Amino acid sequence: MSRRVGSARAWKTRSIRSEYFIIYLSIAAGSARVKPLGATGNVPIAVWAWYATVVSTGPTPVDPSPAGGASELPTANTASIVETEADPPPIVLIVAATLRRAEETPKLAALMEKTSGTVTLRSTVDPQAATIRFLRGRVRVERGIAPDAQVTIATDLNRMSDEDAPKPKVTGALTHLRLALTAGKVLDPPTGTWQEEAARFWASVGHHPGAPTGLRVVCRDDHHELTLGAIPAQYEIHGSAHRLAALFSGSTVFGEELLAGHLYGVGSLRHTAELTGSSLAYMMGR
Amino acid sequence: MNITDVPAWLDEHAVKWVKTEGVSPDGLVVGKHLTRAKFERALPLGNAITDLALGYDVGGTPYLAWWDAWRADALGDIHQQPDLTTLVAAPDRRGTANVLCNFVDRTGVPIPSCPRGVLQHVVDQLGELGFAAKAAFEIEAMVFTDSLPAARRRHFRGLEPMSTDVPLGYLHHNSRQQLAFVDEVLVRLEAIGVPVEGWHDEAAPAQFEINFDPADPLAACDHVVRAKQVMREVAIDQGHVVTFMAKPSEEYGNGLHVHHSLTRDGEPVFYASDGTMSDTTRHWLGGLMRSADAATSFLCPNINSYRRMIGFAAAPTVASWGEDNKSAALRVLSESPKAARIEYRVAGGDANPYLVLAVALASGIAGLNAFAQLPPPITVAGWGLPPEGYPHLPTTITRAADALEADRGLGSVMGEDFVRFWINTRRWEWLMFHTSGGDPTATAVTDWELDRYFELI
Numbered sequence: 001m002s003r004r005v006g007s008a009r010a011w012k013t014r015s016i017r018s019e020y021f022i023i024y025l026s027i028a029a030g031s032a033r034v035k036p037l038g039a040t041g042n043v044p045i046a047v048w049a050w051y052a053t054v055v056s057t058g059p060t061p062v063d064p065s066p067a068g069g070a071s072e073l074p075t076a077n078t079a080s081i082v083e084t085e086a087d088p089p090p091i092v093l094i095v096a097a098t099l100r101r102a103e104e105t106p107k108l109a110a111l112m113e114k115t116s117g118t119v120t121l122r123s124t125v126d127p128q129a130a131t132i133r134f135l136r137g138r139v140r141v142e143r144g145i146a147p148d149a150q151v152t153i154a155t156d157l158n159r160m161s162d163e164d165a166p167k168p169k170v171t172g173a174l175t176h177l178r179l180a181l182t183a184g185k186v187l188d189p190p191t192g193t194w195q196e197e198a199a200r201f202w203a204s205v206g207h208h209p210g211a212p213t214g215l216r217v218v219c220r221d222d223h224h225e226l227t228l229g230a231i232p233a234q235y236e237i238h239g240s241a242h243r244l245a246a247l248f249s250g251s252t253v254f255g256e257e258l259l260a261g262h263l264y265g266v267g268s269l270r271h272t273a274e275l276t277g278s279s280l281a282y283m284m285g286r
Numbered sequence: 287m288n289i290t291d292v293p294a295w296l297d298e299h300a301v302k303w304v305k306t307e308g309v310s311p312d313g314l315v316v317g318k319h320l321t322r323a324k325f326e327r328a329l330p331l332g333n334a335i336t337d338l339a340l341g342y343d344v345g346g347t348p349y350l351a352w353w354d355a356w357r358a359d360a361l362g363d364i365h366q367q368p369d370l371t372t373l374v375a376a377p378d379r380r381g382t383a384n385v386l387c388n389f390v391d392r393t394g395v396p397i398p399s400c401p402r403g404v405l406q407h408v409v410d411q412l413g414e415l416g417f418a419a420k421a422a423f424e425i426e427a428m429v430f431t432d433s434l435p436a437a438r439r440r441h442f443r444g445l446e447p448m449s450t451d452v453p454l455g456y457l458h459h460n461s462r463q464q465l466a467f468v469d470e471v472l473v474r475l476e477a478i479g480v481p482v483e484g485w486h487d488e489a490a491p492a493q494f495e496i497n498f499d500p501a502d503p504l505a506a507c508d509h510v511v512r513a514k515q516v517m518r519e520v521a522i523d524q525g526h527v528v529t530f531m532a533k534p535s536e537e538y539g540n541g542l543h544v545h546h547s548l549t550r551d552g553e554p555v556f557y558a559s560d561g562t563m564s565d566t567t568r569h570w571l572g573g574l575m576r577s578a579d580a581a582t583s584f585l586c587p588n589i590n591s592y593r594r595m596i597g598f599a600a601a602p603t604v605a606s607w608g609e610d611n612k613s614a615a616l617r618v619l620s621e622s623p624k625a626a627r628i629e630y631r632v633a634g635g636d637a638n639p640y641l642v643l644a645v646a647l648a649s650g651i652a653g654l655n656a657f658a659q660l661p662p663p664i665t666v667a668g669w670g671l672p673p674e675g676y677p678h679l680p681t682t683i684t685r686a687a688d689a690l691e692a693d694r695g696l697g698s699v700m701g702e703d704f705v706r707f708w709i710n711t712r713r714w715e716w717l718m719f720h721t722s723g724g725d726p727t728a729t730a731v732t733d734w735e736l737d738r739y740f741e742l743i
Binding site: 087089090091126127128143144210255268269270271272273274276277280 | 349350351352353357359360361682684685716717720721722723724725726727728
């Protein structure tokens with residue numbers, strides 16, 4: 001019996017994690033043993049990337065340019081050095097958004113500015129792939145696997161959220177250590193507390209048509225809470241500090257987190273859907 | 287037929303069951319099988335059905351990234367309001383009647399995302415301007431001798447065409463092999479009052495085309511919907527499989543060309559009797575040209591649709607119009623002023639006929655309202671042209687959605703809520719392709735496309 005791709009069955013059984021993913025690359029954990037400059041120590045690198053898109057009533061897409069047109073800069077940050085190809089697929093948008101977030105940290109921005117080299121992120125379970133070209137003062141993100149990539153990160157997208165997720169395979173880190181380290185740093189930009197991230201998220205999406213007028217966020221670790229927008233809040237999100245920070249920093253998708261049982265939502269399906277769309281858009285930097 | 291005539295009609299046809307048929311934005315026919323008593327009790331509003339009927343993608347995944355204003359805050363019901371003029375005795379099931387429906391809310395207000403309702407809304411506006419339209423579709427399809435279960439097991443690859451394997455069109459050697467299938471289709475279409483003008487073998491292996499008589503816009507689209515259903519049913523009954531997918535293989539794809547013309551007070555308005563093009567036509571056609579990129583979103587609705595949009599393979603690739611030019615997007619046929627018409631040649635076989643005609647008429651109305659200027663026709667072949675001076679149609683589902691979002695004329699005619707809904711669904715389709723196994727670097731049709739579209743679209 002054939003299985004229809006993208007079907008409801010696939011949605012339920014594979015969970016939304018199969019649609020999007022987290023890459024967690026830890027050279028320290030042993031997928032690639034790195035011995036920098038003859039030393040024996042390991043180098044930790046964490047890389048997070050998510051896949052999704054804008055399917056909400058959000059603002060105009062950042063990529064309206066015609067086919068074959070010049071590279072376009074993101075509207076969210078006109079000073080950004082990160083560009084994407086025209087008509088980019090989700091993985092490219094997500095990676096680009098992550099890099100733009102990294103630019104907000106001066107040290108990471110400086111690191112990106114002076115780096116040269118090509119890194120590919122590749123799924124081992126489906127055709128999704130993105131290539132990051134660091135071009136000394138410019139960073140370009142494109143679809144696909146670049147044959148000239150010096151560093152390639154390959155990972156099982158369907159299992160990246162699992163506790164026992166297999167470690168990604170990294171090739172090229174031994175010969176291009178600095179590039180691998182840079183990629184790891186800029187793909188894992190720092191995040192604030194869940195409260196800080198929630199406030200930032202709300203400032204970005206709270207005005208969207210269809211959004212709840214107020215959002216109450218409850219941390220299940222310590223029962224601290226925060227209400228954004230109008231009181232009483234039309235919608236509530238409950239979860240651990242870690243999961244809340246991940247959601248509000250654009251690392252996870254709200255609907256996925258609900259389906260997976262990582263977060264809880266109290267409110268209408270209308271607001272659940274709108275917040276899911278908003279979190280997708282936020283993840284994409286739109 | 288009005289509501290008081292229904293009991294007698296049901297008696298006359300010995301109807302025990304009624305199949306309600308609503309058409310989703312993706313063109314899927316959805317509804318219920320009701321006992322006669324339940325059907326009658328539900329009139330005039332029609333039976334309730336979950337609002338998810340308009341809230342699933344073609345892969346069965348609920349849209350969960352936006353929420354349309356017409357939907358209940360949680361899950362709710364909408365209604366399938368029967369269009370009693372479409373009530374017919376099912377040609378293949380004794381005691382059953384079929385009826386086409388519009389989706390409405392519990393007060394009878396049209397749901398903005400109902401494609402049949404969108405077309406009705408556009409036709410009403412055309413009427414307010416004093417015009418009436420006629421339309422006629424040409425359906426292309428491919429039929430294979432394999433059974434549906436066998437085709438599924440093979441993921442719709444390597445199927446046996448019901449014809450020679452040579453890409454020749456109009457070949458009676460091929461139509462002879464398709465006779466048993468097509469004859470049964472024609473018998474059933476005649477039984478339900480779908481007027482066929484003719485049919486012939488088409489260029490791709492397994493491909494044939496059926497042409498319909500001109501009809502009022504809603505009826506013309508109803509004919510396409512019913513013909514596609516009949517073809518699917520006959521294929522199943524005879525142990526075959528049929529597809530309307532735009533590009534199921536590397537051969538020629540399936541199109542859904544539509545001809546349309548306008549009248550005012552019963553008189554054609556496109557050309558004067560001396561053969562000169564009227565101002566109405568200039569603005570109308572100018573509107574069609576102006577919205578060509580945006581309209582592509584409806585005419586080429588799926589990831590796979592864009593594989594058909596390549597040069598020298600019958601489908602137009604440039605936003606263009608031309609006199610009797612089959613390589614143009616809009617082919618104007620004016621040889622006979624009284625029969626003058628415009629053939630819109632962009633739509634793939636996977637497009638929803640209500641939306642194909644709705645966007646064509648809406649483009650024209652927007653053109654009339656804006657006194658749109660008509661660019662010069664192309665008199666050369668419409669393929670292989672440089673983009674400078676020859677604007678190419680969008681080449682991906684996202685580019686077409688972006689063009690629709692940027693368009694300033696269609697939303698006001700088709701309904702802003704509907705256009706927003708449609709753009710969201712197309713971006714969702716793009717998301718599903720990329721995140722559930724589709725290969726964006728593939729240069730040929732992928733398993734993802736075949737598994738998702740071949741059987742259902």
